[in-house]
Amino acid sequence: MLRNLLSLILMVLVWLGGALPVAAQSQPEVVSVNVEQLSDLREQAFTATNQGNFALAETYWTQILDQMPDSAAVWSNRGNARVSQNKLEEAIADYNKAIELAPDAPDPYLNRGTAWEGLQQWDKAIADYNTVLSLDPNDPAAYNNRGNAEAGKGNWDVAIADYKHAAELAKDFAFARANYALALYQVGQTDDAIREMRNIVRKYPRFADMRAALTAALWVNGQKGEAESNWFAALGLDARYKKIDWVNNVRRWPPAMSAALERFLNLQ
Incomplete structure (x- = not known):
């Protein structure tokens, strides 16, 4: 259940092309002298995460670590x-400790891969995702995230295969399907990309x-009425798509897709 917790804030994060860090399960064998306090802190940490207050969540996890320094899940x-x-390098240090313990x-490994992606260390990210898949060959998040890292290297055909497999493993994994559609557009499969976008x-x-x-x-395809209708809907949901720098560097759309959006924005 906790593995899916961060999906509640996907529309806030969309960071790294839908790359998902996953909340780790607590280790039941680790017992603190103050179980009630730990339970309260843990609940507050997840509440802060759901509210997007990640600095506060970090504070709570640090307080828990003071009492549970050997819990890989907490790290x-x-x-x-x-x-x-x-805070990517600090995050990697935490994941290193978690891996040492478990x-x-x-x-x-999955979470550390997202941090490596943030640092554009694509090969290190791919190595971590491959480790995840060696432990769990049917992990859709690992396939999606590996697709992101391969896309970062410009290996679009490999990325497409990973996105597609992620979406097949988890039918409701909307970001995997979205990444698949964007990658199709990048390689010139425009009609297939638009069809997939419409379905999503x-x-x-x-x-x-x-x-x-x-x-x-x-818009690029000349279907301006439908394009504008979708744009009004998009802005009502998330105004960040007006900022091409955010699209390029945070959401990390493929170059061809970003260029198409920039053409549209320059005509508005």
Whole structure:
């Protein structure tokens, strides 16, 4: 259940192309002298995360670590809070500690991979995602995130295969489907990309990322009325898509998709 917790804030984070850090399970064998206090701190940490207050979440995880320094889950969760604040090197140090304590747990490798991506250390990220898949060959987040790292290297065909497999493993993994559509556009499969975007918007009408992408693709395709309709919807959901720097460097759209959106924005 906790593995899916951060999906509640996907529309806030969309960071790294939907790369997902995952909340680690607590280790039940670790017992503190103050169980009630630990339970309260843990609940407050997850509440702060859900509210987007990652600095406060980091503070709570640090307080828990004072009492549970041998819990890999807590180290990994503090790393997640740090990644969300772009404190990437500090997050990697936390994930390293989690891996030292629990070398066979997949989540710290997955989470560390997202931090390596933030530093554009694509090969290190891919190595971590490969480790996850050696531990759990059917982990959709690892395939999606590996696709992001391969895209960072410009290996679009490899990225497409990973995104597609992630979406097949988890039918409701909207970001994997979105990344797949964006990558199709990058390699010139425009009709297939637009078809996939429309299908995603039909299923998830409040998915701003695909509304904005569909805007750009349709505008370039000459379908201006439908493009503008999707743009109004996208802005109502997430105004950050007006900022091409954010699209390029935070959401990390493929170059062709970003260029299409920039063409649209320059005509507004």
